[in-house]
Amino acid sequence: MAEFVRLAGGRALQDQLFELGVEFPCGGASACGGCRVRLIDGEIPVTEGMRDALSEDELAAGWRLACQGQAVGTVTLDIEQWSAKILTDESKVSVEPAEGFGAVIDLGTTTLVVEVVDLETGDVVSVLTGLNPQGRHGSDVMSRIEFDLRHPGVLTALIRGALGAMVAQAAGGRLLREVLVCGNTVMHHLFCGESVEPLSHVPFASPALGARLFDGVELGWNGVGRVTLLGCAGGFVGSDLIAGLVACGMHEASAVMALMDLGTNGEIAVGNRERVVCASTAAGPAFEGGRIRMGMRAGDGAIDRVERDGCHVIGGGAAVGICGSGLVDAVAMWLDMGIVAPSGRFADAAKPRRLAGDVELSQADVRELQLAKGAIAAGLDLLRRRMGLEPDGISSIHLAGAFGNYVRVASARRIGLLPAWDVPVVAAGNSAVRGTRALLLSPSRREAILDGLLGRMEHVELAADAEFQEAFVENMLFPR
Amino acid sequence: MADLEELREAILNGDARRADSLTREAIAQGVEPLALINQSMVPAMDEAGRRFECEEYFVPELLLAARAMKAALEPLRPLLAATGARAAGKVVIGTVKGDLHDIGKNLVASLLEGGGFEVIDLGADVSPQKFIDAVTNSGANIVALSALLTVTMPSMRNTIEALKQAGLRDRVKVMVGGAPVTQQFADQIGADGYSENAPSAVALARRFAGSAA
Known part of the structure; x- marks a missing residue:
């Protein structure tokens, strides 16, 4: 099941691999070891940086850092752990029929989704996915900010160019009357060419949160009319979350519901049609397999389910690594079996525990999960209290994104990522793209929906909240 | 007994x-x-x-x-x-300007206190001037700077620069730490030391206190 690529020597491996989807979490500074690839054939000399980041065994098994690699002649590499399915959404939403075609774009920190939509029927006529080309300059929003401050304009040009090409390809010659783009605050600012400096320090308050209008021509996007970047809520909470609220109907609901997008930057909203509180919490990338020694995205070869009698591997082949849902499953099971204590400690701390094939989890991996789930659970808890609700006052929890699609709810409850009581949990899929499409297809109500939501929305800066810090530490522990 | x-x-x-x-x-x-x-x-x-x-x-x-x-x-x-027992040393500690994360800094402060140091904790989002004032008023011999965000790391450099300009740099040892901070970065900004985690920060402070005595 492995995915092999042959690369020519000469051109830097970093450049060639980036085009194939390998991520450079720290921006290629050889600081994180996150861009590991396995050498199958050929020669890539081991550098000092690789020795720091990888063990002798790993080097012997062919693991190298892509950011440091210089190939001597042609090499074959296994980049299986970087293949990923990007979540799209083509479900029906209500339509105010209009002539022509439009498009919606989910501008994610990691992935991009472009959908061309028939404005008459509401049908999605073509979908394209891709990786955000900014990814080679850092995988999270903070490293993008840092890069943009040092190299102004580079990321803006990159994303406008990449999306323009995708839009042209997806449109296939059709004229697009209107394009709506959703994304978090940093993606919004970088696309618009706004300064990200205010987002680089407390209180993370940018004056440029509003919606922005462009003409296709000024972006260099041929055959495209108006392009709208939807407005942000505050802090790092952007229009992707707002669109998600529209998709799950929070703006019309009388009962209080929660929407959680568990990416690298966890975004959470709790509310109903009266009031919404939202926050972002730096959960870290554990739910996407990041910072986990054998972690990977939910693609072929990833262990996505763990049970006492074995593991399930996406694609059915041999296990290559483990994705977020598999990690949650494994720890939930080990808690039940007493192999992991509620403190997070392995009964036998020294040894990593094997799951399937060569895939194992170490004590440090469990600690990463504790940090990630602690941040999310504490964030939800704090927002619920801000709404003045009892723990059972939330009527449903919607989980956006790939992790929300794959994770087993019982396991998420067992580790304390979700509340222990049986609140209904809904996998919301790519709610950002669905909500954006709903907005595209209801032009007469769009402004009222967005203004209404933004007007009722309160952004809570969690890092500034002493209560949050306390809750964060408490929630690092697993339930008994 | x-x-x-x-x-x-x-x-x-x-x-x-x-x-x-x-x-x-x-x-x-x-x-x-x-x-x-x-x-x-x-x-x-x-x-x-x-x-x-x-x-x-x-x-x-x-x-x-x-x-x-x-x-x-x-x-x-x-x-x-x-x-009138003397502390092992006096430490002024804080999370640098622009950064609010203080769980790690609190841990270091507590461990230092547990290790016999007198600790002046300035909290989070601390300006260079506040560090200068605290060093001046307390006569501290160690300054500990924390940052959790890559984007607030430059504040560490600014704080060290400010200590220099205030003529205090030679009176104190400066130690830095926090998730994105590395030994390399510590060297670049002219810090005296870096520690990877809270316990090793105490060991580092002890070395500084020993060399200062």
Whole structure:
């Protein structure tokens, strides 16, 4: 099941691999070891940086850092752990029929989704996915900010160019009357060419949160009319979350519901049609397999389910690594079996525990999960209290994104990522793209929906909240 | 005779109430405050740090131990002041300007206190001027800077620059830490030391205090 690529020597491996989807979490500074690839054939000399980041065994098994690699002649590499399915959404939403075609774009920190939509029927006529080309300059929003401050304009040009090409390809010659783009605050600012400096320090308050209008021509996007970047809520909470609220109907609901997008930057909203509180919490990338020694995205070869009698591997082949849902499953099971204590400690701390094939989890991996789930659970808890609700006052929890699609709810409850009581949990899929499409297809109500939501929305800066810090530490522990 | 071993255990287990009552008992029985610190508290926090480093303890256990240690230290403070006992060193600590994350910084502050240092904790989002004022007023010999965000790391450089310009740089050792900080970065900005985690920050401060004495 492995995915092999042959690369020519000469051109830097970093450049060639980036085009194939390998991520450079720290921006290629050889600081994180996150861009590991396995050498199958050929020669890539081991550098000092690789020795720091990888063990002798790993080097012997062919693991190298892509950011440091210089190939001597042609090499074959296994980049299986970087293949990923990007979540799209083509479900029906209500339509105010209009002539022509439009498009919606989910501008994610990691992935991009472009959908061309028939404005008459509401049908999605073509979908394209891709990786955000900014990814080679850092995988999270903070490293993008840092890069943009040092190299102004580079990321803006990159994303406008990449999306323009995708839009042209997806449109296939059709004229697009209107394009709506959703994304978090940093993606919004970088696309618009706004300064990200205010987002680089407390209180993370940018004056440029509003919606922005462009003409296709000024972006260099041929055959495209108006392009709208939807407005942000505050802090790092952007229009992707707002669109998600529209998709799950929070703006019309009388009962209080929660929407959680568990990416690298966890975004959470709790509310109903009266009031919404939202926050972002730096959960870290554990739910996407990041910072986990054998972690990977939910693609072929990833262990996505763990049970006492074995593991399930996406694609059915041999296990290559483990994705977020598999990690949650494994720890939930080990808690039940007493192999992991509620403190997070392995009964036998020294040894990593094997799951399937060569895939194992170490004590440090469990600690990463504790940090990630602690941040999310504490964030939800704090927002619920801000709404003045009892723990059972939330009527449903919607989980956006790939992790929300794959994770087993019982396991998420067992580790304390979700509340222990049986609140209904809904996998919301790519709610950002669905909500954006709903907005595209209801032009007469769009402004009222967005203004209404933004007007009722309160952004809570969690890092500034002493209560949050306390809750964060408490929630690092697993339930008994 | 109060059981110093029992006090050590109470701190290690994060039992603040028991740590407090054991300390009071020991004082009533006439145990020397310095003996309590050196034979119970310092070893307890050293052990907690050791367990953290070998991944037996995680942030919650380390914080609980630090709280228990603080509870035990409280009844000793007036006695220590009266004896004029000298701290191992004086540390001004804070999370640098622009950054609000202070769990890691709080851990370091607690462990330093447990390690016998006098700690002046300036909190989070601390401006260079506040560090300068605190060093000037307290006569501290160590400054500890924390940052959790890559984008606030430049504030560490600015703080060190400001200490230079205020003519204080030679009077203090500057140590830096936090998730994105590396030894390389510490060298670049002219810090005297870097530590990867809270327990090793205490070891580093001890080295500085030793060299300053």
